[in-house]
Amino acid sequence: MVWDFTAYDFLDPDLRTRMPSVNGSLHRQGELTAIAGLFQVTSCREYRIYQVRGYDLSNMTIIEHDSGLVIIDPLASYETVQAALQLFRDKTELSKEQRPVKALIYTHCHVDHFGGARGIFHELGDPLEPGVPVVAPEGFLEHAVSENIYAGPAMARRAQYMYAAQLDKGPMGQVGSGLGLTISTGEVTLIPPTVYIGGSDHQPVPKENWKSSHVIPWRPGLHVFDGFGFPLVFQLTPGTEAPTEMNIYFPDARTLCIAENATHTMHNILSLRGAQVRDAHAWSKYLTEAIQTFGKETDVLFGEEGLRAFLGGGMAAALVPLIASRDRTPMTVTVDSGGNRRTVSSVHHPCTGDVAHAAQGTWKDPARSDHPDTGKHIMRRITTVLLGVAAILGILSAPASADDAPWSRLVSVSANAAGADPWHPGAPEHNGLIVLP
Numbered sequence: 001m002v003w004d005f006t007a008y009d010f011l012d013p014d015l016r017t018r019m020p021s022v023n024g025s026l027h028r029q030g031e032l033t034a035i036a037g038l039f040q041v042t043s044c045r046e047y048r049i050y051q052v053r054g055y056d057l058s059n060m061t062i063i064e065h066d067s068g069l070v071i072i073d074p075l076a077s078y079e080t081v082q083a084a085l086q087l088f089r090d091k092t093e094l095s096k097e098q099r100p101v102k103a104l105i106y107t108h109c110h111v112d113h114f115g116g117a118r119g120i121f122h123e124l125g126d127p128l129e130p131g132v133p134v135v136a137p138e139g140f141l142e143h144a145v146s147e148n149i150y151a152g153p154a155m156a157r158r159a160q161y162m163y164a165a166q167l168d169k170g171p172m173g174q175v176g177s178g179l180g181l182t183i184s185t186g187e188v189t190l191i192p193p194t195v196y197i198g199g200s201d202h203q204p205v206p207k208e209n210w211k212s213s214h215v216i217p218w219r220p221g222l223h224v225f226d227g228f229g230f231p232l233v234f235q236l237t238p239g240t241e242a243p244t245e246m247n248i249y250f251p252d253a254r255t256l257c258i259a260e261n262a263t264h265t266m267h268n269i270l271s272l273r274g275a276q277v278r279d280a281h282a283w284s285k286y287l288t289e290a291i292q293t294f295g296k297e298t299d300v301l302f303g304e305e306g307l308r309a310f311l312g313g314g315m316a317a318a319l320v321p322l323i324a325s326r327d328r329t330p331m332t333v334t335v336d337s338g339g340n341r342r343t344v345s346s347v348h349h350p351c352t353g354d355v356a357h358a359a360q361g362t363w364k365d366p367a368r369s370d371h372p373d374t375g376k377h378i379m380r381r382i383t384t385v386l387l388g389v390a391a392i393l394g395i396l397s398a399p400a401s402a403d404d405a406p407w408s409r410l411v412s413v414s415a416n417a418a419g420a421d422p423w424h425p426g427a428p429e430h431n432g433l434i435v436l437p
Helices: 005-011 024-033 078-092 117-124 140-150 152-163 280-297 314-328 337-346 355-360 378-392 406-410 415-419
Strands: 037-043 047-053 060-065 068-072 101-105 134-137 195-197 222-225 232-236 246-250 255-257 300-302 433-435
Touching: 005 024, 037 078, 037 300, 047 078, 060 078, 078 117, 101 117, 134 140, 140 152, 195 222, 232 280, 246 280, 280 314
Parallel strands: 068 101, 101 134, 134 195, 255 300
Antiparallel strands: 037 047, 037 433, 047 060, 060 068, 222 232, 232 246, 246 255
């Protein structure tokens, strides 16, 4: 089975399931990410922005324009994206003849954001219509191939442990993956991009060509593409959450898609499945750049992972998650380039031991008298201090229940709203988002 909603029924807050074996923050995050359905994020005179959430690890964003649909990040599997698109059509009553898919956008090169690409066109018998632009950041295909083909077998094996998708769902098994419930297990597909933002044909817009209709003031490095019937502004963020990634600004809607650069988690820097190590410094730098570039002209902020969007509060509400995500990024582990090469060369040969020291070639038995300073776990000491400070602040403490979790005081969806049926007339809103009746 590719995806099973009923497997997570135990996360329904109305059931008040006691889970002493589960960290309270994870329990609460699971309740929130289990809310599945079609959400209308915002709208403007030119188009409407929707998201399908809870149908995979990631979200699928749909821009509904009078000329057709623009799909952003078509989930991880051929099967789940078909169900997500059909949900949109059923709830809006807009057929493929009325709103054909006119464009596809990948925000970055991780499989849960492109794996269902071909499923978008299943309703047309799979052929990709000529002239449909497939937009991605420069370097997308190279990194997508290197991660999913060169390192694919090893990463797929390690992902089974990271996401535990095949583990039984429940308090004694798999509860969630933080960013979402888990990743789907269907067929992975890919449609190669036809438009590369940052490529030779799509360079940054010079100041003299900047238009007032782009809303935000001109800054170096911003790209504009208007092949959808309306303009979108792109900020490239290479070396952040993914080796190649981009944020998308919707001038007409004063809305920012932050891709996966800001999430409701402390995002990992060194992924257990073996993805390329994130550059925490670059990541925080690009988040600062996003705050400075879009902050004053952004009323709505949404991401491609997780449940919530921030809207209705204007600029102040939109800046909160960006600043929080930026300020969480400095916790990282640095491995020299030689260590990286050795790690990649041995990734297909699983072993046990201290990974950080093994990668740097400095592992020695701590019990030995000649154990060097590098063997005294300096990094572990620093991490312990940081975790101690975090515990004092109440950030990483393990609460007894989901209701006691510090995270439950920070999230913007109440427990009652989280447990409501997304299509129930008595629960028309989730986090300020209009849920289609």
